[in-house]
Amino acid sequence: MTKLKPRLSLLGIGVFAVLLLGVAPVVLTDHWLGNLGKYCCWAIAAVGIGLAWGRGGMLVMGQGVFFALGAYSMAMHLTLESAGDGVPGFMVLYDPLAPLPAFWEPFRSPAFTLAAVVLLPVIAAGILGFALFKRRVKGAYFAILTQALTVALATLISSTIRETGGDTGLSDFKYFFGFVLNDPANRTLVYLIAAGLLVVCLLVVWQLYRSRFGELLVATRDAEERVRFLGYDPANIKLVAFVISALMASIAGAMFVPIVGIITPAEIGAAASILMIAGVALGGRASLFGPALGAMAVGWGQSSLGSAWPDGWTYILGLLFVVVILFFPKGLSSVLGRFTAARRSPGERPPAAVSAEATAAPELEGVKA
Amino acid sequence: MTAASLVVKDLHVEFSGFVAVDGVSFDAHLGEVRFLIGPNGAGKTTCIDAITGLSKAAGSARIGEQELLGRPVHKIVRLGVGRTFQTASVFDELSVLQNLDIAAGRHRPSVSLLRTRRGVDPAIAQALEETGLADEIATPAGILSHGQKQWLEIAMLLVQDARVLLLDEPVAGMSQDERTATGELLQRLAAKRIVLVVEHDMDFMRRFATRVTVLHQGRVLSQGSVADVQADGKVQEVYLGTAGAATTADMLAVPDLPGVAAGTQKQEVD
Ligand SMILES: Nc1ncnc2c1ncn2[C@@H]1O[C@H](COP(=O)(O)OP(=O)(O)O)[C@@H](O)[C@H]1O
Ligand SMILES: [Mg+2]
Numbered sequence: 001m002t003k004l005k006p007r008l009s010l011l012g013i014g015v016f017a018v019l020l021l022g023v024a025p026v027v028l029t030d031h032w033l034g035n036l037g038k039y040c041c042w043a044i045a046a047v048g049i050g051l052a053w054g055r056g057g058m059l060v061m062g063q064g065v066f067f068a069l070g071a072y073s074m075a076m077h078l079t080l081e082s083a084g085d086g087v088p089g090f091m092v093l094y095d096p097l098a099p100l101p102a103f104w105e106p107f108r109s110p111a112f113t114l115a116a117v118v119l120l121p122v123i124a125a126g127i128l129g130f131a132l133f134k135r136r137v138k139g140a141y142f143a144i145l146t147q148a149l150t151v152a153l154a155t156l157i158s159s160t161i162r163e164t165g166g167d168t169g170l171s172d173f174k175y176f177f178g179f180v181l182n183d184p185a186n187r188t189l190v191y192l193i194a195a196g197l198l199v200v201c202l203l204v205v206w207q208l209y210r211s212r213f214g215e216l217l218v219a220t221r222d223a224e225e226r227v228r229f230l231g232y233d234p235a236n237i238k239l240v241a242f243v244i245s246a247l248m249a250s251i252a253g254a255m256f257v258p259i260v261g262i263i264t265p266a267e268i269g270a271a272a273s274i275l276m277i278a279g280v281a282l283g284g285r286a287s288l289f290g291p292a293l294g295a296m297a298v299g300w301g302q303s304s305l306g307s308a309w310p311d312g313w314t315y316i317l318g319l320l321f322v323v324v325i326l327f328f329p330k331g332l333s334s335v336l337g338r339f340t341a342a343r344r345s346p347g348e349r350p351p352a353a354v355s356a357e358a359t360a361a362p363e364l365e366g367v368k369a
Numbered sequence: 370m371t372a373a374s375l376v377v378k379d380l381h382v383e384f385s386g387f388v389a390v391d392g393v394s395f396d397a398h399l400g401e402v403r404f405l406i407g408p409n410g411a412g413k414t415t416c417i418d419a420i421t422g423l424s425k426a427a428g429s430a431r432i433g434e435q436e437l438l439g440r441p442v443h444k445i446v447r448l449g450v451g452r453t454f455q456t457a458s459v460f461d462e463l464s465v466l467q468n469l470d471i472a473a474g475r476h477r478p479s480v481s482l483l484r485t486r487r488g489v490d491p492a493i494a495q496a497l498e499e500t501g502l503a504d505e506i507a508t509p510a511g512i513l514s515h516g517q518k519q520w521l522e523i524a525m526l527l528v529q530d531a532r533v534l535l536l537d538e539p540v541a542g543m544s545q546d547e548r549t550a551t552g553e554l555l556q557r558l559a560a561k562r563i564v565l566v567v568e569h570d571m572d573f574m575r576r577f578a579t580r581v582t583v584l585h586q587g588r589v590l591s592q593g594s595v596a597d598v599q600a601d602g603k604v605q606e607v608y609l610g611t612a613g614a615a616t617t618a619d620m621l622a623v624p625d626l627p628g629v630a631a632g633t634q635k636q637e638v639d
Contacts, residue, residue, distance in 0.1 A: 211483050211485055212470065228442045231446035
């Protein structure tokens with residue numbers, strides 16, 4: 001049982017990888033492949049949220065911050081790449097003689113940009129997490145604090161239109177590390193990178209969840225004090241999960257930019273951060289696939305229902321959210337788990353149900369704490 | 370492992386003006402099952418909280434040369450001080466093995482955390498054997514019986530390799546047989562580790578205590594062997610004065626009149 005389940009999950013990741021990397025590029029139109037790429041980006045961020053919130057109990061309401069670090073790093077590089085040796089067009093708009101702001105300069109380098117996508121969120125989340133977890137900030141305080149940071153960053157970007165493009169954002173990227181983005185073949189390549197990164201992120205959390213660290217993280221989530229009395233510092237355990245989830249959000253943001261072609265503060269603000277959480281909650285925050293599938297479903301709903309019926313979509317999402325929280329607090333993936341568990345051994349409490357529950361947090365403790 | 374003793378001197382704990390522990394001193398040595406008893410609210414749990422860093426305290430609590438007071442909780446644990454809680458606090462959603470594995474983990478290098486567990490550590494196997502949980506290795510801790518949860522907590526202290534075991538009401542809610550098994554387990558453990566038991570149950574105390582400290586309203590009321598404290602007039606007075614009438618009867622029951630205090634309970638006095 002305990003040996004079988006991780007193998008099954010691995011098989012699931014394999015099937016998922018074949019569908020995303022093999023089947024989707026063949027059967028989907030260019031337009032829908034682009035959309036799927038966007039969902040993959042949200043799914044990458046969602047996998048990180050599943051780790052931090054589902055397994056670690058930290059309600060990360062401000063993943064938009066880390067998403068933004070990756071997205072704007074990438075967007076600055078692509079903007080500069082498109083502008084050649086000159087200054088980006090939007091800057092010249094306000095002041096023809098405007099020099100390039102100093103913090104843009106290093107993003108001319110592809111290597112620096114990639115390093116920034118990885119290191120900026122790690123450093124930011126490291127400092128933030130250290131300060132918060134060592135002071136034992138948790139529950140609603142943690143959630144509100146992270147959310148406030150997202151709002152602050154979005155506001156900062158909005159108000160610095162000359163340096164960051166403000167609410168208009170950064171767009172019109174022509175090249176992606178030398179590849180012409182107009183070319184469908186290159187766009188497929190960018191999609192494949194995003195989908196591949198999603199599969200890698202799933203593999204990372206798969207290993208984390210079956211490792212001792214994963215057990216320790218669940219233990220910390222459920223009984224932080226007890227973990228302290230075993231000689232661990234819970235702050236360090238949470239910090240690791242938080243930093244990994246921030247890194248995933250940043251990678252998601254970085255891939256979002258070449259796929260969607262624009263990044264604005266709206267994509268990183270409070271609403272966007274909450275939408276990421278919504279997908280994770282719908283799918284099942286503590287399960288392996290729940291967050292990714294939930295985020296993709298919400299993304300799909302937004303681009304199909306949301307464009308056909310923009311007013312109604314928000315209500316549908318809200319209603320769905322309420323129903324899931326009320327009836328399936330462990331997300332939709334728990335329904336499937338419960339169903340297979342019930343079929344396996346009707347009547348008595350099956351081991352599958354126990355281990356499925358072992359991975360799910362006590363209901364919404366992050367929200368009410 | 371040296372035979373350093375736990376020495377608590379003039380412990381003082383205040384909660385915003387309310388003095389919960391007021392100048393308590395006691396010590397515990399290898400080879401004895403040391404008891405800390407007293408009526409509800411006497412400050413027993415608070416003493417343990419202070420020693421383990423959970424409550425801020427003045428005074429001193431040392432193991433050998435090491436001062437414990439003032440250190441953060443996890444550092445005190447790393448000095449070899451382990452405790453259990455009044456309400457069994459195991460990780461309900463993890464299996465017995467996973468619980469023990471986490472407890473054993475602090476001796477491992479951090480990188481090994483990223484690997485998956487293979488097999489069962491010898492130390493864990495031994496602790497399972499010692500506490501009689503070998504058959505429950507895959508059981509989720511949440512569905513263990515109350516007594517088994519307490520044993521799991523003790524087993525966690527063993528794999529943690531704690532030199533000092535501070536046990537807060539380990540037999541509360543246990544059946545008579547489970548109490549006997551627990552008492553015998555504690556006697557075995559006391560040969561290699563310092564064992565300090567906080568108890569409420571006088572019958573259990575009489576059967577297994579080597580030395581006893583009686584607390585009352587945050588102060589030491591009496592200290593000595595079981596016979597000493599039972600004969601102490603102050604102790605009798607306090608116990609007659611408290612609401613716990615059953616405990617009072619238990620406390621004062623003469624050991625060689627089996628059945629008087631607790632009806633059907635069998636009493637083995639040595
Ligand atoms: N965290 C706390 N804040 C305020 N008072 C406390 C706290 N912990 C314990 N006390 C008080 O200290 C006294 C001793 O409590 P405790 O040590 O739990 O007693 P015992 O374990 O002997 O039953 C009680 O009066 C209790 O109300
Ligand atoms: Mg108590």
